[in-house]
Amino acid sequence: MIDFEASCLPEYGQSFPIEVAIARTDGDSRAWLIRPADAWKYWDWSEEAEKLHGISRDLLEEKGLPLTQVVAEMSEFVHDCNVYADADLDQYWLEVLCHAAGSQVPFPVHYLGEFIKKRGYTRAQVVSALDEAKNRLPKEHLAREDAKRLAMVVKLLLDQPPEGLSY
Known part of the structure; x- marks a missing residue:
């Protein structure tokens, strides 16, 4: 699972990625703060988004990769x-x-809903x-936590067969 935090949502302006995290269903995860590109210097920044994810421009300049x-x-x-x-964004x-x-986009990002539909999970199972994943990982709007929570959802689903199927 992959999750990004951004300078703002696209409907509020021209946004750029500031943090990305990837989590696997085996529990392994990585997160990266992203040093803004020079080209993004005049792109939009939302104070509201900063309050949600807690990442400032100064932090990106100091610790971003x-x-x-x-x-x-x-x-x-x-x-x-x-x-x-979980989103096309x-x-x-x-x-x-x-x-x-x-660089070229190194891998495609698939929509989680397609995986869920293809596997036949019901709305109730999802x-x-x-x-359950929100109970275990309640922090939101942090890329690592959001990616880990989504990976946990997939793991929980994989640990049970879709309704109507038995193994």
Whole structure:
């Protein structure tokens, strides 16, 4: 699972990625703060978004990693996995990141809903897994926690057969 935090939501302006995290269903995860590209200098920043995720421009300048490093390390971390997200915005922010880094998008981001539908899980099963994952990982709007929670949802679903199927 992949999750991005951004400078603002696209409906509030031209946004750029500031943090990305990837979590596997085996519990392994990585997160990267992203040093803004020079090209993003005049792109939009939302104080409201900053309050949600707690990441300031100063923190990004101080602790953010170079774009090329983030893309390379992400690619290495997911080399043998399919990558899913719960929103199409994550694919958009991956594309923005890679464009600014001067690199190709290293992997596609699939929509989690397609995985759930293809596997035949019911709404009740998904809601139950989401509730359990939120109970275990309640912090929101932090890329690492959001990605870990989504990976936990998938793991919980994989640990049970879709309704109507027995193994």
